[in-house]
Amino acid sequence: MAGSARAAQADHHIDPASEHNEENLKSWYIGSIDQGTTSTRFLIFNGLGVPVASHQIEFKQIWMEQDPHEIVQSVQTCIEEATKSFIELGNSTDDIKAIGITSQRETTVLWDADTGKPLYNAIAWPDTRTQGLVRELKGRKGADRLQDICGLPLSTYPSALKLTWLLRNVKEVQQACDAAKLMFGTIDTWLLYSLNGGKDKNVHVTDSTNASRTMFVDLHTLEYSSKVLEFFQLDPKKVLLPKIVPCSDAEAFGSLASGILKGKKITGCLGDQSAALVGQLGFEPGMAKNTYGTGCFLLYNVGEKPVMSTHGLLATVAYHFGGKRKPVYALEGSIAVAGSAVKYVVNNLKFVQSSDKISDCAATVKDNGGCYFVTAFSGLFAPYWIDDARGTMFGITQYTQQGHIARAAMEATCFQTKAILDAMEKDSGHKLTELAVDGGMSNSDLCMQSQADIINIPVDRPVMRETTALGAAIVAGFAVDVWKEFEELKEINREDRTIFKPRISQEESDKMYRRWTKAVEMSKGWLNSDSESPSQ
Numbered sequence: 001m002a003g004s005a006r007a008a009q010a011d012h013h014i015d016p017a018s019e020h021n022e023e024n025l026k027s028w029y030i031g032s033i034d035q036g037t038t039s040t041r042f043l044i045f046n047g048l049g050v051p052v053a054s055h056q057i058e059f060k061q062i063w064m065e066q067d068p069h070e071i072v073q074s075v076q077t078c079i080e081e082a083t084k085s086f087i088e089l090g091n092s093t094d095d096i097k098a099i100g101i102t103s104q105r106e107t108t109v110l111w112d113a114d115t116g117k118p119l120y121n122a123i124a125w126p127d128t129r130t131q132g133l134v135r136e137l138k139g140r141k142g143a144d145r146l147q148d149i150c151g152l153p154l155s156t157y158p159s160a161l162k163l164t165w166l167l168r169n170v171k172e173v174q175q176a177c178d179a180a181k182l183m184f185g186t187i188d189t190w191l192l193y194s195l196n197g198g199k200d201k202n203v204h205v206t207d208s209t210n211a212s213r214t215m216f217v218d219l220h221t222l223e224y225s226s227k228v229l230e231f232f233q234l235d236p237k238k239v240l241l242p243k244i245v246p247c248s249d250a251e252a253f254g255s256l257a258s259g260i261l262k263g264k265k266i267t268g269c270l271g272d273q274s275a276a277l278v279g280q281l282g283f284e285p286g287m288a289k290n291t292y293g294t295g296c297f298l299l300y301n302v303g304e305k306p307v308m309s310t311h312g313l314l315a316t317v318a319y320h321f322g323g324k325r326k327p328v329y330a331l332e333g334s335i336a337v338a339g340s341a342v343k344y345v346v347n348n349l350k351f352v353q354s355s356d357k358i359s360d361c362a363a364t365v366k367d368n369g370g371c372y373f374v375t376a377f378s379g380l381f382a383p384y385w386i387d388d389a390r391g392t393m394f395g396i397t398q399y400t401q402q403g404h405i406a407r408a409a410m411e412a413t414c415f416q417t418k419a420i421l422d423a424m425e426k427d428s429g430h431k432l433t434e435l436a437v438d439g440g441m442s443n444s445d446l447c448m449q450s451q452a453d454i455i456n457i458p459v460d461r462p463v464m465r466e467t468t469a470l471g472a473a474i475v476a477g478f479a480v481d482v483w484k485e486f487e488e489l490k491e492i493n494r495e496d497r498t499i500f501k502p503r504i505s506q507e508e509s510d511k512m513y514r515r516w517t518k519a520v521e522m523s524k525g526w527l528n529s530d531s532e533s534p535s536q
Contacts, residue, residue, distance in 0.1 A: 028482050029086075029096045030473040031261065033075055034466075035103040035187055036272065037061075037124060037294040040071070042078035043466060044086050044096065045473045047482050049492035051466055052089065055081035064127035068109050068118040071187065072194045076259055083260045093261060100268030100476030101253070102275035102468055103187040105213040108162035110173055111190070113181035113240060116199035119172045122187065123162045126295065126336050128378045130161040131387050131527070133168075137161075142231050148308055149228055151212065151219045151315030155385060156378070157334065159186055160215035160232055163239070180238045186210050188269050189242045195266070197257035205252055206242040208327060209274040212317040216241065219306045219315055222327060246322030247274070248475040268476030272468050273297040274319050277330065278475060279467030279493075280436045282318075283486045288424075288432055291468065292441030295381075296338035296413045298420050299330040302428065307331055311423035312383025321478055331427055333382040333420025337391075338413040339440050341375040345409050351402045358406055359444040365403035370395040372519040373408035379527075380416075380520065383423040390526035394519045407450075413441065414451045415516040421455055436460045438467040445500075452500040456509050459500040462493045 028047040034040070038061065043054040057074045059066070083093060106125035111118045123129075137143060138154055152158050163184060166173045176182040185193065189206045196203040211217045215232075218225040222244060229236060245252040253266040270278070273291060277299045280289040285303040290296065299318060306315045306329040318330035342355050352361050374380075376389035393408070417435075425431045434457055441447050442461050452459040464470070470493065477483050502509070 027095060029091070030477045030482060031079070031083075031096050031099040031264070032469040032473040032476070033079070033099065033101045033103075033191070034272070034469040034472065035071065035075060035101070035191060037104045037107075037126075040074035040078050041469060042075070042082040043469045043473075044082060045470060047477070049464075049470055049473070049489070051464065051469070052091075053082045053086035055085070061124060064124045064129075065121035066107065066124055068111070068122050068190055071122065072191065075191060075195070079256075080260050093264070096261065096264060097482055098265050098267040098476045098480045099256070099261070100472030100474075101188055101191060101266060102270055102272050102472035103191060103210070105186060105210055105271040105273065106157060106159050106162070107187050108159045108166070109185050109187065109190040110163070110166055110176070111183045111193075112176050113183050113199070116193075119176055119182075120166055120170050122190070123166070125157065126340075126378050127162070128156045128387070130156045130165045131379075133161055133165055134387060140231065142227070146215065146228060146231060149218050149225050150215045151306060151308060152215050153314075153385060155381075156387065157381065158213060158215040160228075163234075164232055177238045181240070182238060183240045185242055186214065188271070192253055192266065192269065195256055196254040201254060201257065203254040204240065204242045205245055207247045207269040207271075208244055208320045209247060209271040209317045210269070211242075211244045213271060217244065219317070219329070222317070222320070246320040246327075248321045248479045250479045265480075266476070267479035268472055268474075270319060270472065270475055273299055273332065274317065274330075275471030275475075276438055276468045277301065278319050278471035279469070280438065280462075281486075281489055281492065282436070283328075286430060287436075289436040289438065289467075290417055292338050292413060292437065292439035292447075294339050296335035296417065296439070296441075298333040298417060298424070300332075300424050300428065300432070302329050302331055304328060307427060309423070309427045311426045312385060313420065313423050313427060314382065319475070321475065331424055333417070333423065335413060335416045335420070336379065336381045337375040337377050340377065341373070341409045341412060342441065344375075344377070345406055349405070351406055355440070356443070358410065359446045361403055362406040362410060362446055363403070365401060365407065368407045368411060369400055369404035370397070370515075371400055371404040371408045372516055373405065373412050374519050374523040375409065375412040376523050380523070383419050384520060386520075386524055388525050388527040389520075389523040392519070392523040392526065394522065395515075410441065410444065410447045411450055411454070414447070414454045415513060417451060418455050418513055432457060434458045434460055436462075438462065438465045448500045449503065452502045453504045454509055454512065456502045456506055458502070461498045461500070463496045464493050467493070
């Protein structure tokens, strides 16, 4: 984010009208569903952007697949429990003005239009079973023109590849397609369909940020591209695609059909990384945020026209508030493995008991001891796009300790962030002067200091780090006039932010990065080219 946007707010006179408005905002609430890769949360924010109640549930993945029913049930449970806590604080559900949804992107669900039941597990975004399919499609006529239309390269990442794989490999999916009753959606669409009551209401919609992650959408028009659908040999009369609407809409997303908040309107929806950009108030071109979750995602606001990357980044929709506001676009750098590398150190290597202890382990040594860990568990995403890379460790000696490997696991995300920032500078012509951060790994002071050292610019961390959920609350709130202008949000989550400044020289930082780049080069080609199921 721009440095001025991060400056501490000076004391200023508050007029009575502003004070009255602040009291109103304290008593207006927005519910926020945050459905992620490994957990689901429901938070209730007041109009000042402060969370007052929440509940979280973690769930399991098996071979990068998720149970669609379990996802819906986790959302319903979180809504019930968080709302009970909200009521216990003396509040009323009548005070909740609306609900927003943010969710993991690209993860693909298919279901039968007649029964409303899923035809297979949801295939999660990091899954790489489509690697052989990617190689095949790269040889198909028109493959070289896809990214100019949709902003995404052919890779295992987008939903289009997951849908194609399911059509080829799951009999029930093919049968539903033949019968013209195959419903397609990412997690947002599946949740909206289910929470509205399923086939009875048949709410089949998506917002423009999630739609832009499928490969099916023309970024310039935000409509489905007939050229892309033809490339993937999909008939929209047989594969039923959701209607695309703006992120903030008072009617399009329906309302909850059951539960403690039955009848409450859903008025906002956007993908998790777009939500984090909104939650960080990244409303001006040149603003950026980096979210350290299961993966790590850096979004850079480029304004009202998409910028097609020539340096390994993705073009995507940042957000679209609808009405008279035009859609805003972003360049994105996507890192497949971030927090999941920490979980690997915890669960597989058993260095520590829990993820929050990884920094303590890393702090037992003063640096990485020359150890570099390329965490390419499912290949490397931006800006490399190396599908056949696999996790590799370099520089191990007889003196390498657990702390060195723990540091190397965290630094892997920091180095990839550096590579993305370099690519963004080349694509945009502008060098970022400060990086706003959020997500689980940002809780680690050691990790964030390493990030500042590696990118050699300050890293800015808010006190309240639920920025993804906050972003969903903001788009929902705009639809029901809790807020009407971005200016009204300027004080949200601004106080007591922590700034991590670089502590090493540019020369030392460059030396570390050269070693990382060498490690990346050496990680290529580990996967057998004939393997069709690398995720297993």
